Amino acid sequence: MAATIKDIAKKAGVSMSTVSLVLNRKGYVASETKQRILSIMQQMNYKPLRSARKLATQKTGNIGYIIWEGHFSEVEMFYSQVFLGMEYAARKNDHYILLTTVKEEFDPKENLPRFLRYNDVDGVALAGRVPHALIEYLDHQHIPFVLIDYELPGKNYNCVKIDNYNGAFRAMESLILSGRKNIAFVGGTYFHPSIKERYRGYKEALEKYNLINNNYLEKNSYCEEAETSRAIGEKGAIKLLGKNPAIDAVFCCNDTTAMGVISGVQKYGKKIPGDIAVIGFDDIPPAEFCTPKLSTLRVPKLVIGKEAYKLLCELNDNPNMAPQTRTIAVDLIVRESSYSESKGN
Amino acid sequence: MAATIKDIAKKAGVSMSTVSLVLNRKGYVASETKQRILSIMQQMNYKPLRSARKLATQKTGNIGYIIWEGHFSEVEMFYSQVFLGMEYAARKNDHYILLTTVKEEFDPKENLPRFLRYNDVDGVALAGRVPHALIEYLDHQHIPFVLIDYELPGKNYNCVKIDNYNGAFRAMESLILSGRKNIAFVGGTYFHPSIKERYRGYKEALEKYNLINNNYLEKNSYCEEAETSRAIGEKGAIKLLGKNPAIDAVFCCNDTTAMGVISGVQKYGKKIPGDIAVIGFDDIPPAEFCTPKLSTLRVPKLVIGKEAYKLLCELNDNPNMAPQTRTIAVDLIVRESSYSESKGN
DNA sequence: TTGATTTATCGAAACGTTTTAATATATTCT
DNA sequence: AGAATATATTAAAACGTTTCGATAAATCAA
Numbered sequence: 026m027a028a029t030i031k032d033i034a035k036k037a038g039v040s041m042s043t044v045s046l047v048l049n050r051k052g053y054v055a056s057e058t059k060q061r062i063l064s065i066m067q068q069m070n071y072k073p074l075r076s077a078r079k080l081a082t083q084k085t086g087n088i089g090y091i092i093w094e095g096h097f098s099e100v101e102m103f104y105s106q107v108f109l110g111m112e113y114a115a116r117k118n119d120h121y122i123l124l125t126t127v128k129e130e131f132d133p134k135e136n137l138p139r140f141l142r143y144n145d146v147d148g149v150a151l152a153g154r155v156p157h158a159l160i161e162y163l164d165h166q167h168i169p170f171v172l173i174d175y176e177l178p179g180k181n182y183n184c185v186k187i188d189n190y191n192g193a194f195r196a197m198e199s200l201i202l203s204g205r206k207n208i209a210f211v212g213g214t215y216f217h218p219s220i221k222e223r224y225r226g227y228k229e230a231l232e233k234y235n236l237i238n239n240n241y242l243e244k245n246s247y248c249e250e251a252e253t254s255r256a257i258g259e260k261g262a263i264k265l266l267g268k269n270p271a272i273d274a275v276f277c278c279n280d281t282t283a284m285g286v287i288s289g290v291q292k293y294g295k296k297i298p299g300d301i302a303v304i305g306f307d308d309i310p311p312a313e314f315c316t317p318k319l320s321t322l323r324v325p326k327l328v329i330g331k332e333a334y335k336l337l338c339e340l341n342d343n344p345n346m347a348p349q350t351r352t353i354a355v356d357l358i359v360r361e362s363s364y365s366e367s368k369g370n
Numbered sequence: 371m372a373a374t375i376k377d378i379a380k381k382a383g384v385s386m387s388t389v390s391l392v393l394n395r396k397g398y399v400a401s402e403t404k405q406r407i408l409s410i411m412q413q414m415n416y417k418p419l420r421s422a423r424k425l426a427t428q429k430t431g432n433i434g435y436i437i438w439e440g441h442f443s444e445v446e447m448f449y450s451q452v453f454l455g456m457e458y459a460a461r462k463n464d465h466y467i468l469l470t471t472v473k474e475e476f477d478p479k480e481n482l483p484r485f486l487r488y489n490d491v492d493g494v495a496l497a498g499r500v501p502h503a504l505i506e507y508l509d510h511q512h513i514p515f516v517l518i519d520y521e522l523p524g525k526n527y528n529c530v531k532i533d534n535y536n537g538a539f540r541a542m543e544s545l546i547l548s549g550r551k552n553i554a555f556v557g558g559t560y561f562h563p564s565i566k567e568r569y570r571g572y573k574e575a576l577e578k579y580n581l582i583n584n585n586y587l588e589k590n591s592y593c594e595e596a597e598t599s600r601a602i603g604e605k606g607a608i609k610l611l612g613k614n615p616a617i618d619a620v621f622c623c624n625d626t627t628a629m630g631v632i633s634g635v636q637k638y639g640k641k642i643p644g645d646i647a648v649i650g651f652d653d654i655p656p657a658e659f660c661t662p663k664l665s666t667l668r669v670p671k672l673v674i675g676k677e678a679y680k681l682l683c684e685l686n687d688n689p690n691m692a693p694q695t696r697t698i699a700v701d702l703i704v705r706e707s708s709y710s711e712s713k714g715n
Numbered sequence: 716t717t718g719a720t721t722t723a724t725c726g727a728a729a730c731g732t733t734t735t736a737a738t739a740t741a742t743t744c745t
Numbered sequence: 746a747g748a749a750t751a752t753a754t755t756a757a758a759a760c761g762t763t764t765c766g767a768t769a770a771a772t773c774a775a
Binding site for chain 4: 374375376386387390391393394396397418419420421422423424425426427
């Protein structure tokens, strides 16, 4: 039914090889013949058949994108955006991105994504925290992979990460320079490396401006939970305000938590940003629409996806490249929740 | 490097055909030989090569999943969940689901997703509102497709839809039976068929209980906008309360809008659900975590995806099947925003 | 016992590409 | 001019499956 290379070749009076060469922009072909072939392709509405191509080249043409089920199912638009960034970038090289989820309790023998079970990807992107058993599996099978927004302490894997430290530091500086002195940190677990880095930015900014006195950190940080969520943000805010009524700003480990903090602070009867300034991290879409609008660090999610894709491509071209880490900068977006004018000084 | 059918055949002392037959559970093969082949496959860690398979069978093994860019990028977890439902279902038949987005201003000549440009899918799911030009393109090219949560008036396409009418009707009944009498509707545009149906459920429930007097509907509905969003919900709520202070409940066209309505009502100084009950539609994840927790109609998103996938498979098996519509039932979830005890009667 | 049917296996062609090595011609370098 | 090199084209093999039709043995029906 559909036209094949053979049909084109016949009609153009050349061999299949020549057609293939123009298709792939390779080798030498007279510009006159090239034009003729091109126009015949157009005219016959020729589409190269992917499976035949892939069979001949021994490439799969697929990139896997794996995300923990919980992250995709919940309010995490973050990784969907990163996915889109990859998808956009992959359009140029004609890769398909295969999105799938894995469960927390992951066993390579049982729940291996199909595209891994059948060796059907040229590389894999791992979005956020994923089971370590999965990472080890990929490493062991020598399947190229990159971690996105996640790192394994002690291990040296390819990785695209956010500049968590500097982002946090800048957010803190903006709070400090606008006169806030008792700045709390509300985060989920320290377990997540990104959050660890954000906390480090928090701490070192305080140190730089000599704001830390005796038990400042204990009084002002809430990091007891294993996850991050709105509910946890709310709980954390209320708990901290109970411990230390002097708090005049909160830096949150991410926007989701920040939204919870906002409602916690409001329930507590304090005004934002008048009494308390709040800054989140990530710039998820609701940040712009909640009340008050949330100040935050904008993470360029599409860029992250694109960078991860590029890294995977390089890995394909050069399989024994040394593992590298690419760090993506973030922008401080000041919205209502931390306008400095609102603080009375 | 990797084992092929040939290797298996040689080791088992049979022909490639026989190996292929056991691989595909087809034809006759002695159970003894079958076992032998199976165990050799195991032992040699044999994985059939997808591209070779697809080339031979002339199937792509892919299903496209197309969503409007705005829907995926914004706070719409809805269609991501539907995607997951498809992904889960597709695992059994070994289809890959290729997720991509299209822009609003869509031109088949320009922005056709790659998998369509290269005829590289066995079918396509269209999630939510998508450009009509795209639908027409698919129809014209005879590519099997199903619309998800969207319909074209007058056209008879394959479609998996939510039972919008009955859901709305039941929500309204619960409000009415708990004593609410002035029930508003806040929706986006009537343009979207789902919202139209929800509005119809709203209206007919009012009619059944004889609540409609002279200009009840004009006074109580806000449907002027082209989109739905939190901001629009807020605006709508405030506008309606200005027109009609007697309003004691709001049925919203979806949860996103409902969250806006909640903040609008609160800004207006009314209590939820004491003064005003609110019910949304969709049961997106934040519905459970906002304050007050939002009553809503739970749409089984995974089921929708699964059903869409099954429909596409049937379409593949039987290409000239008559177009059909599958309607998925919804459940009313009563949470804080419409507890009936809270209304003082 | 014969002929039909079912069960079991296989050889070879087909699917639509890419790629290698060969051939032929044209161009450039001494 | 001759050698080297660049340009242009091709035939044929390869990629790893599935499937068609053939063949043959085993089972069944009469």
